[in-house]
Amino acid sequence: MSETKIIAIDDDPTGSQTVHSCLLLTSWDVETLLVALQDDSPLFFILSNTRSMDAARAAEVTRAICVNLKRALHELKQQGRAINPIVVSRSDSTLRGHYPVETDIIAEELGPFDAHFLIPAFFEAGRFTRDSIHYLLVDGEAVPVHETEFARDSVFGFSTARLPDYVEEKTGGRIKATQVQRFLLDDVRSDCRKRLRGLAGNVCCVVDCETQADLNQFAEQLQEVAREGKRYLFRSAASLLTALAELPAQPVNADDMAYYVRDGNPGIILIGSHVAKTSAQLAYLRQHTDVVPVCVDVERLNVNNAEVWLEQAALVANALIAEVEAAHARGKTVVIHTSREELKFPTQAERLAFGERISAFLMDLVRRLPTTIGFLISKGGITSNDVLSTGLGLRQSRVLGQILTGCSVIRCPADHNRYPNLPVVIFPGNVGDETALARAYSILTTQQKKQAISGAG
Template structure:
């Protein structure tokens, strides 16, 4: 198993680049400001950014509201990771068309340029290549503009996911200092719906396109290119090297990039901006931190509990922690939380009962217990840890939808009867459904991270959840104590 030090020994050192340098390059590009529309396949993509609008609905008027906020990017919560392929494609197309329509209807459409970003999972799960293919085809049909290249950047250094030599890795400190595991050797690659065999991104592209795009045709921006300025010329030299490397991109060719640090992401941002200034039309398929670098945003310090409640009057009720994810790290985090937060009451949704004839009665009982216990303190609402498995991808999605619908029903009914002090949703699909349907959030602002670089806090700006801090907590990030740490910040009884 390789070490990060060994893998990096053949490459230059990183080029120090500030977020301000990226922001300045965007301002001096000589073109009207652009708004990136980020189609986020679950809400955890917001965990690396701050002070940006997020939508759970995507009518033209929703985009109009978001564009009026004057921010460089807007996140649209598509939740497509929970949909089958035809549904995911249809949703991507609808969102792109509505965003373009809202831009065209703006007071000064000539000054409102859009860029499109398909936010995927940093462990390579999701509808690829379907989603970027659909976005590219829709933009071409609606505007006549072809896509020259699809930039694929799954790296998420804050969460231990890095790409070196075109291979995507997960840091594994429990296996030894500095150790990296190819992502294809992790539990994520065995996902029932989105599994894969290859950690080499070029080979991953070939695998997922069924050979339509051979690995040899993929443009690889390795660290030698990303860090070209380390031997002289600095950020400018790196930007030019990256732009030169993609100069021949055409026909939506995939472009994969090495990233190990935030400086690498910023160098990439400068290089892609230069490529677009030269005329390249690019589409992005990326992990969470890419947009932070792409728009020249500084890394936001983690929010304190007092900052999370700023401008609001917290409810006297307890907080609601909803745990739906079943990956190993979530189960460990849940164990630490229940061990440390002994005043919290644990209430379970039994998946086997959900799939049986007593589903309605079971949910009624759960809601009654949640409301009763919130009057006394925090409640941990969890789906049973016994995962119902199936080898059929469609059946697996069906079970996930049933479970998610039950969680949504409990949260929604609880909100009407006893609004909680805060809500934490653990797991991507869980977070999406709790936000859009359980809490009925339509528009929100991303306040920032609750932990360094991960775990997003939303401020709902309308609807019944207005004033209730909502925490989006991906299932596959953080260490074993992270869930307890975030809960402690927000709880009045922990």
């Protein structure tokens, strides 16, 4: 039997939101991949950030990752260590992303696969699949995902929550809904190993699951059959990774994450996500805590002329950093957030290009934050990927655990040139209720509050 390793090619950095102690890679050169393949953790993540790209660029990046991964696997095999990878194209639990672009490229470069599975469940955030229809819990009510704001995404919109029909829609009819194999709840909750062994030709399968126990049982059977030599590809959200990895409890309890805050200092909360849930969390945070808000007015940065853009961006950035430094000197945590109105653009390409310019602007701010900040909360998947790879310049980092359901904590290395040992919270845009961001802030500032009470006494 071959050794297995779970490899998640993640289209933003939030797929680690149910696991811990594994590596996140923002670089995918062969040398870095060899380190991750030989790491003790049963899984690792390659952060492609393709959800922020157009389809052509997403395909190019995915192919580059797969080519290098194939080389790294071959090199290990030559050394006598054969690995049969369990490859997961990790994406959004609300069905947004470059499907089937990414799974097609992975199949071309790392295949052949016997099947590819769509499993978008993320139970911690109330996303599950029943009778092949994918649901989100909204105020306690199960709502088909195509009836939510996520289905109206200007880049990744879709018209149906029934997964076989979603596959037909997204593949342009190349895979018909009737060709999709459905693993219903009765199948998942029984012995389906014989059926799994019979899959061939990269057939598309969709999987029901209402609870983590459903997925755990299904994943156990998948892995058993994979160890026999069957090869499967997955397009999933985070809960499948929980099932595949089978990790013990995280080393540091969520409520004790203030342990990592540097010297009990105030921090920075950076908000790039503009989904409605993030806006509600920001409003609650401002109303119920003592954070100092600093707004990035994106309209002021909506400039097409490159020279004018640079001048305007410099003026805006200098003013914002002055506000941040003044508040930090007073012992206050600052929340830097983009203005909440999403600008409209004539084309998808123009929208993506403007998003890249705004991200570059925010990363310039990250590189200029006070060196003594105690922590950083990054809100939004694309924003968080850019914080790790560009703002902080990390080639790899290790997930410490979750501070809240779905919110991972990593830490900068001790030899980081600007922010050694800085804890960073990766907080997805569409996770948590309206109090969640304030709760994460409260956990991280527990030590600071204790010090303030002690000083007052």
